[in-house]
Amino acid sequence: MTTKKRITLREVAEAVGVHVSTVSRALGPNTRHLINSDVVEQVIRASRQMDYRRHAAAYSLKTNRTKTVGVIVPDITNAIFPPMIRGIEDSLSTAGYLAIVGNTDGDNERERTLLDTLVGRGIDGLILASVERKDDVFDLAASESIPIVTVNRRPDRDSVHSIVHDESEGVRRALTHLVSLGHRRIAMIAGPQTLSTGAERYAAFVQSRSSLNLDSDESLVAFAQAYNESAGEHCVEELIAAGHTFTAILCANDRLAVGALAALSRRNLICPKDVSVTGYNDMPMVDRIDPPLTTIRIQQYRMGFEAGSMLQKLMNGESPAQVVVLPVELVIRSSTARVLDGR
Amino acid sequence: MTTKKRITLREVAEAVGVHVSTVSRALGPNTRHLINSDVVEQVIRASRQMDYRRHAAAYSLKTNRTKTVGVIVPDITNAIFPPMIRGIEDSLSTAGYLAIVGNTDGDNERERTLLDTLVGRGIDGLILASVERKDDVFDLAASESIPIVTVNRRPDRDSVHSIVHDESEGVRRALTHLVSLGHRRIAMIAGPQTLSTGAERYAAFVQSRSSLNLDSDESLVAFAQAYNESAGEHCVEELIAAGHTFTAILCANDRLAVGALAALSRRNLICPKDVSVTGYNDMPMVDRIDPPLTTIRIQQYRMGFEAGSMLQKLMNGESPAQVVVLPVELVIRSSTARVLDGR
DNA sequence: TTGTAAGCGTTATCAA
């Protein structure tokens, strides 16, 4: 119950026997050089010993910087986000920034309120993992003219800083892999076309399919309304209902793939014997499901880390590369297999 | 690119033609009554129209309150936490509090750093979901004399405010359910005994087992080192290796149960035909696994909400009930079935 | 009912 009193600059100054401003300067890495090094030494020792910690509010009031950035994710439950957040935190904390992460559950209203609270608190920067191709919240945030970086997705707009993955390459690899196993009639469960990942993966599919000379039947594509399991199930039903045959399904996302797997087994179609399935993201646990999922691995942690660094540059007034495109990797597991009968 | 300028009290005051302090009072719900209601009206209208927002740092500096609370969870990936966090946020936001949630991944060092950053920033209160029975971080936080509420778990200490569930009742229900299906030899996978939930559920098992007159063979209990799937698998191996027979396993947690299921099927034991399994928590997805898990449902959202309310009372200097114990519910699904042969 | 003024802990400008 020892109510620790907060130590202020003034107290440190008194202890050392110098003026407050001297202490302030001695403690700031950028102003330290102005002060006699013995004094700096003394000040640092004293502040350490007295357990001085800068009063964040006072600092903010004076400098108008909070050393805080907001992070908005669509769904914290989605296992790809925690590693990403960790990456963001790790890169930001080195420079003394704190990340406040908020979760929108895809609710646009909630996202707006969240942004409002964050801006109200005064954040120095914003990382958006939730952005849609046309995004009010992004526009709103941008109009506040605080630095923004989007991760994983990007809006249909120029001059947006973002960290994304090489979507075409990912789709191309998955498709090439399937083709190398003898598949020719390959269906796709495409993601929401309102998201850049959804649109780009679909475009890449169309593109790669033709460059690989595959049957390009439009009815072999089902569009999911959301990146979740039930949308995946629904799409499989749709594909089957359309009456077309296929020996493989390329899914725009692991959760869609998980749903697809469930729907297939409900139809007594065995994966991979009857139909091969690929996912996208390599989220945690997909190596533990039945069958372990062949998927495209993205760099979750790194994506976050890079976003943090990019944002820091922006906040320092530098001009980092506008877009960083991270490479992806094909992870082959047991949900894909050689096609059985010649076709 | 319209750099919106921040509106200050002074500007609102000028617009209305009164003094800053009048505006301040008119805007504060507690001081509003001091001001002529016409003026209040005017001030509110003006501030709305000018989009005034209180400068959080200035407010904090003056009042020494940040309207911010820290929330520390062990593992955000664990699906029981997001609903809980949502509950916390919802209850706190009504009073203008912002929750900053941090994730420790069970890393004690990280937890300490996190607490440090939070305290450094000045939080008005703390919610700990990560607490162990003996917990340095809790002690540290307590020594800062900021209000703390623990959720879901509690330390072995008196005078700790917390929201927990009725663990004995939960275990009792699960066990009674199994007994009602004819099971007599029931194993337990107990959770880490360093956590209150682990210890309490184990104690309840021992207690209920004797009051139900079951075989009380100590080797029918395996202790998991952590609440995760691999620990669950490991424990099943241990139980089987011990060579004892059992027709059911009561698991201290859903993730342990998921692991147990995996291990059983690897041993070609069918659940629930050969052995019934129960979980604990009713976390998302356990109704989708194979077989859908019989489990004890805890109130994740409500737990968070109550924690938020309790903390608010504490922060207001009130004295809420020290411990709130929430009731649990048995959810019967397909992982439990009547025992086959008389035994 | 409203105004005055002090002060929260910093940083930054200016002088010394």
Added chain:
DNA sequence: TTGATAACGCTTACAA
């Protein structure tokens, strides 16, 4: 190299 001082935007005695 250091000190004095003002200012950041707000709340809150105290006065009027």
